Amino acid sequence: MRGRSPALTLTLEGLQALLAELRRQGYSLLGPSLVQGDFGHREIRGVADLPRGVGMEQEAGTFRLVFREDAELFGYPVGQPSWKPVFFPPSRLVWQAVRSAGGWEISLPREDLPPVALLGVRPCDLAAMEVLDRVFLRGPYVERSYQARREAAFIVAVNCTRPGGTCFCASLGTGPRAREGFDLALTEMVTGEGHWFLVETGSDAGRALLETVPHRQATAAEVEAASRALAAAAGRMGRHLEMVGLKEHLYENYEHRHWAEVAGRCLTCGNCAMVCPTCFCHHLEDSLNLRGDRASRRRVQDVCFTVAHSYIHGGSVRPTPWSRYRQWLTHKLATWQEQFGCLGCVGCGRCITWCPVGIDLTAEVAALRRGETPPAKRE
Amino acid sequence: MLPVLRQVLRRRRETQDTVTLTVDPGDEGFAFAPGQFNMLAVPGVGEVPISISGNPEDPRRLVHTVRAVGPVTRALARLRPGETLGVRGPFGTPWPVAEQTGRDLLIVAGGLGLAPLRPALYQILARRREFGAVEVIYGSRSPQDLLYRGELSRWRGRFDLRVRVTVDAAGPDWRGPVGVVTTLIPQARFDPPYTSALVCGPGVMMRFTVAELLARGVPGERIFVSLERNMQCGLGLCGHCQLGPVFVCKDGPVFSYARVKKWLQLREI
Known part of the structure; x- marks a missing residue:
């Protein structure tokens, strides 16, 4: 399932078709968006909702949005929110209880989780998902609510060509190129040939989705250009962490x-x-209503x-x-x-x-x- | 993990601030190993880790000894027969009693630390012939703070067990030893290299007890301690009970001293 397929090329129109197809299949599409100067991950409808020509200046204790003239949709590293809240909401009802004649009746909340598709997941954030999978899914106890959210997600990663001043994924081997854990991984390129995306597929679901939208085999020159951009990005990390010992x-x-x-x-x-x-x-936070007949526990x-x-x-x-x-x-x-x-x-x-x-x-x-x-x- | 609601069958006052609750274990009984704990909840108030203090050979009764020190333990200690509480568990690693066959056993308890050790003692007494000398040393703040008084005197009447009790402070009617538990260790009869020790009590009591046992030649990997940390999930997921690399709730609470030695020696770890 994880076998790496030859790279493909997608145009901007192809990306729009891909996002439309995800929404048609019932996915709630979450992607980067800028609302009143606030960069975050929100429900988006398509390419038009993506921030265009937006960059970020980051230093210790500093974050500034930069507005450029170019057409890049993913021309920044990472904003403040990670994708963690999608799978691990900062506040979630664990159980609720109602007082009865015999004491209490405890029940689980009903959770309706529409499948989500995440667009623009950076390699570092993808690595973070793997880390949380180890914590919540591979120990003696499985965190079911995390598992349900995680398994329902379709992931479109976007490799980093513009690392930030506080980035150091290259030191840890977690970026700037995604290696695994995605359904599709894009490298955004704006070149003399236009605005295009080199696409790698990481799962059967990713391959199947790609089949539904116009695309073509990438040329050797395109693959080379994307590789060069990512290699250059690895050399432009603002920070370094020495890992030896x-x-x-x-x-x-x-x-x-x-x-x-x-x-x-x-x-x-x-x-x-x-x-x-x-x-x-x-x-874990317990609370009681004023009448004392309803109790609940939240995970915060x-x-x-x-x-x-x-x-x-x-x-x-x-x-x-x-x-x-x-x-x-x-x-x-x-x-x-x-x-x-x-x-x-x-x-x-x-x-x-x-x-x-x-x-x-x-x-x-x-x-x-x-x-x-x-x-x-x-x- | 959803708590199961269980009824309190009996409530017995041990001391001024401590009660022992016998809880209906349900139709299937409640199997556990000595040293394990449950998360006990009072809906709307909260949930706390409480060690199981009953007899592991008798799963028909679930027994917890609770000292009222915070909002949840106060609510637990107020429960009357017929009232319910939430139970999740059992969690954690047990006292490795079966692995100590052929050795002398030293049980050192301080204060409420006797509660998680009592199941181990039940298990030891049930298979008494497998061990050498068995010594119990129990220290408490005052004679009024002693737990399980009836049982203590029954145990003291046995010929295959030595039980010594000391208190930190007492009035003139107390005729037993006064002083911290470590003062009783020199009088205990055990052969250090062939001894395993089970230790539970306040942090400072465990530190001095372990130091004394090591000085007498009990091997560090045969000294077992039960540690306390903030525990909220019992599953190793909430992060509060970390002690260096271990999660006390799932990797412990019972550890060999050798395993956690490095971490117990650090300040504010």
Whole structure:
């Protein structure tokens, strides 16, 4: 099923036909969209709803939309929202209970999930889906609501030709080109020959869909041009994370004084964990109506930066900011590997961009490796 | 995972703030291994992990000992026979009792830590001939805080078991030892290299107990501890119970000390 087929070429009209066909087949089509300056993933009808000529400037603690003159529909790296909420909604009803004569009656909520098609999934976000699959689907317990949403999804990935200032997927091998986990993967090209997409198919469903829209075999020159664009992108990553011996290095430095230095800047706001496409912590919240006859439990996204996250009777296990930042970073880059056989980081750079004080995971790791403290503020 | 609603059959007050609930296990009974826990819920209030403190050889009764310290445990401790609570479980790794055949056994409990150890003791007594000496050391804050008093005195009357109890502070009517549990370890009769220890209690009590046992030559891989963390799902998915690389709810709560040693030595981990 996963066999790589020879690449195909799709025109802009071909892409429009493909999106129309997905909608005709009953998929709710989610794609990148810009509404009043807010970049996000929303229900779209077709190519006309995609942001055109939009780019992003990203640095530690900085995000700016850039409006260019070109026609590129995917000419940016990643915005603030990942696709995680599609499969793992930040707040979800787990069960509800009604008081009865004998006590309570508990029931599961009815969930009507229309199949979704995701357009514009970046290779890093695709890698994040694989990470969450390991967490929710491949352990001793399967998270059924995640599974139902995940299995119903059709995924159109788009490779990255314009990486951002906080991107480092090339260090982790998760991008800028998608290797697997998609139904279709596009590389958008605007060249002298026009606006076209090199398409790779990753599943039978992807192949079947492509059969319904006009396309042709890609020429050797087209394949070469796309490969060159992606190779160039890999060389333009704004950040780098040295992976060699990383886990061992972190394991040896749990008591490093640099953790306290980071804590001097960290606001423990949890933005990094909230924008992270792999952070899965959640808490379970019980509530009762005023009459006391209806109760419910919700699963709500949580972050390890709160004092409450590790609270047990008597107090919090991690009362101070340095230990909470250490928990987050070492979990992402070290202990996650023992728990799930992969990193908890995919190199999307969101935690760097969306940190209000610009704490940069790649810089903190580099400082830990050097045994120094980094400059307080980068400009 | 949906909680199953079960009726409280009996409620027994152990101490001022602690009760033992006997819960209807349902028609099929409730099979568990000593050291495992359930998530107990009071709808609308919340859910907490509570160790199972009954006899694993008798699945017809589900027994939990609960100390009222927060909103959920207070609501649980208030439940009367006939009222219901939600049960999910059993979760977690057991005390590896069967794997200690032929060895001396040392059970060290502090405070409520006796609750998750009681099922192990039941199991040990049910197959008493398979082990060498069996020593129980139990420490509590005061004589009024002792759990399972009736059973403690029955156990103390047995010839194949030594039970020693100490309290942190007591009035003049207490004639037993006063002091922390570690002060009783030197008097216990066991052969360290051939001893396995099961330890459960407050963090500081476990730290000093383990240090004392290691100093006496009990191997780290034969000292078992039951750890406590914030647990909300019991499935290793909510992320709260992490201790370095392990999820205490599914990889534990019972660990050999050797496995978690590195992590227990770190501050705020």
